[in-house]
Amino acid sequence: MGKRYKQYKNYNTERINEDIDAPKVRVIKPDGEHEIVSSDRALVIARGLELDLVEVAADADPPVCRILDYKKFLYEKKKKEKDAKKKQHTVTIKELRFRPHTDDHDYNFKLKHAKSFLEEGNKVKATVQFRGRDIIYSDNGRDLLERFADDLKELGKIEAKPKLEGKRMSLIVAPAK
Template sequence: MAKPTVNINQAIRAREVRVVGADSEQLGIMSLQEALALAEARQLDLVEVSPTAVPPVCRIMDYGKFKYQQSKKLQEARKKQSHVQVKEVKLRPKTDEHDLMTKIKHVRRFIEEGNKAKVTLVFRGREITHLEFGSRALDRVAAELEDIAVVEFKPKMEGRSMFMIVAPKVKK
């Protein structure tokens, strides 16, 4: 990811700039040389904050401190992002009642953690001729989880397996 470059001091190419002081006070439009002299007198940098404006807006500030604050903002934004994973649970058409409830408990835990869950039902041999058993099992899973989850993808066949994806309900 390319970082946007900020022009500072001698790298600024405009002839005239609108200068903003360190305390956000407007110092007005002046030539680049005057602005650089003003920044140097305060022992700070002249940083171009809005190069597309006419004339470009430059702020007198400590560039090192500015870079540090920008990196902290970026870190904070990354920290607040949530990563949703898709967890998978596999079933068979002839999965017994207790085993099915155990698998549903696993899916419930995944959903409560904020992840999505893919419930896959694998058919073996001649089981593929009885798709209704598979769809019945997936409907049962959906019914058991309807209080905390919503079916994102309805049951769908893919090769010798049928799957659906459930996601957490959005909180209001």
């Protein structure tokens, strides 16, 4: 039985059948019963049930081995990893751009988008772009960003205060959850 799984040896950390070199192992049988036996005896038990001996906890004293169908074990392990990856949520940063003299209607439109982004669990980066001589209105940009942060305080918390970097002033709001 050990030879048909040699192809899997490089991809998994578990040792199977003849690859287990510990003198004594704790064997967990398919019915849940366990006992401490020599690795040779455990291999005989596994072959008697036409299953494989798989080392699942090599660091334990003695190492823990299970008697099971190795291909089914690999399939279930791969399936669990795939499900865990699906449930994982990556946080993205959504950017909204303003000008120092942004009108109220445009501001409210972008505020509505920012609220939906925060409800989805994404971060929002609000940026005020200064062009040409607009830099003299940096106070207006700071006021706009502080107003923006104040309007979003029930949905998120300020992660980075407004700061001027070249001709851009930006603020980052993270979801409150």
